[in-house]
Amino acid sequence: MEILELPRKGAKHWQSVNLKSRELCEEAVDKVKQKTMKRRILLKPVFRDYDKNNNGHVTRNQMRQALHSNGILLSDEELFSLEERFNNDMGFNYFWFLREVDPKPQEDALYTGFIEEMKKLNREKPKAKATRQEKDIVQIMAKVKGKVVRERIRAVEEAFTQSCLERSPLTIPLQHIPTKDCEKNFLNFDERKILGIAMQKLSKKPDLQMNLYPVLRDYDKENCGTISEHQFQKALILREMMDLISPNEFEVICKCFSFERGMRQEIDYRAFMKALDILYATDKYNPF
Structure with a gap:
C-alpha cells in the first residue's frame, strides 16, 4: 500500500518530484537524524536564532549555516533536495524539517503501565534465604530451651536435662540459663x-548477692538496666564475688548477659540478678 503525501501550501507537490531527488532527500534527512541523535544536538534553538520574524521560516543560506555550525555536513545535491522538499513561498520551513528529523516517540496507552504495575503487585515475592541461625541445630535447640525455661513450658525431660545422672549421683545438676536470641551472646x-x-557458685552466697544489686544500680546513672563491663567487674570486686569465679567464667557471664547499647556492648545486670534469684530459689528448695 502506497501512502501519498498531500501537497503543502506554497511548496512543490512532492510526489511529482523525480524519484532520485526523493531518495536523496530521504538519505539527507536520515543523516541529519542520525547525527542529531548521536551527538544530542538541538537544532530548534539554532533555527529560532535565525528566525527574526518568528514565522517558522529561514532563508536557504541560514539553513545551510545552521546545519554547518553544528557539524552536519551535507553535499550540495542533498542540500538542494532538502530545499526542494521543505521550501515554500516564505523560505525554508524548518518546522516541517524538524518534524521529520525529530519525530515524537509514540506513547503507550495509559492502561499498559497500569497492567504492568498490577502484575508487579500481584507477583509472588521470592522466599527469603534461611539464615545461619535457622540452619544451625545447636542454635535452634538453644532457642527452644530458652523459651522452655523462660515461659515454664512442660517438655520432655530427656531433651532439656542432663543425661546419665543415675550413674553419677554426686554430680550437681546444672540449671539451663537462657540467653537472648542474638549471635553476639x-x-x-x-x-x-x-x-x-x-x-551456681555466685548463687551460694545470698548475703553477698543481696548487697550486689544496690551497687550495680548506683553505676546505672541513666536507669536503663545496663552498665559497662568494667563497672560490672568493679561491683563484683567490691562485694568480693570475683574471688568465687575464674576470669574465664567472668568472660562467659559477660557474654551471656551482654546487651548492645549504642555502639558498645554493656551488661544487662537486671537479667543477671534475676538469674541469680532463680538459681538461689531453686537451690533453696532442692532436697539434695
Whole structure:
C-alpha cells in the first residue's frame, strides 16, 4: 500500500518530484537524524536564532549555516533536495524539517503501565534465604530451651536435662540459663556449662548477692538496666564475688548477659540478678 503525501501550501507537490531527488532527500534527512541523535544536538534553538520574524521560516543560506555550525555536513545535491522538499513561498520551513528529523516517540496507552504495575503487585515475592541461625541445630535447640525455661513450658525431660545422672549421683545438676536470641551472646555447649557452674557458685552466697544489686544500680546513672563491663567487674570486686569465679567464667557471664547499647556492648545486670534469684530459689528448695 502506497501512502501519498498531500501537497503543502506554497511548496512543490512532492510526489511529482523525480524519484532520485526523493531518495536523496530521504538519505539527507536520515543523516541529519542520525547525527542529531548521536551527538544530542538541538537544532530548534539554532533555527529560532535565525528566525527574526518568528514565522517558522529561514532563508536557504541560514539553513545551510545552521546545519554547518553544528557539524552536519551535507553535499550540495542533498542540500538542494532538502530545499526542494521543505521550501515554500516564505523560505525554508524548518518546522516541517524538524518534524521529520525529530519525530515524537509514540506513547503507550495509559492502561499498559497500569497492567504492568498490577502484575508487579500481584507477583509472588521470592522466599527469603534461611539464615545461619535457622540452619544451625545447636542454635535452634538453644532457642527452644530458652523459651522452655523462660515461659515454664512442660517438655520432655530427656531433651532439656542432663543425661546419665543415675550413674553419677554426686554430680550437681546444672540449671539451663537462657540467653537472648542474638549471635553476639550465643553460648555453645561448653560455654553454657561454664556459665552454669559460675552462676551456681555466685548463687551460694545470698548475703553477698543481696548487697550486689544496690551497687550495680548506683553505676546505672541513666536507669536503663545496663552498665559497662568494667563497672560490672568493679561491683563484683567490691562485694568480693570475683574471688568465687575464674576470669574465664567472668568472660562467659559477660557474654551471656551482654546487651548492645549504642555502639558498645554493656551488661544487662537486671537479667543477671534475676538469674541469680532463680538459681538461689531453686537451690533453696532442692532436697539434695
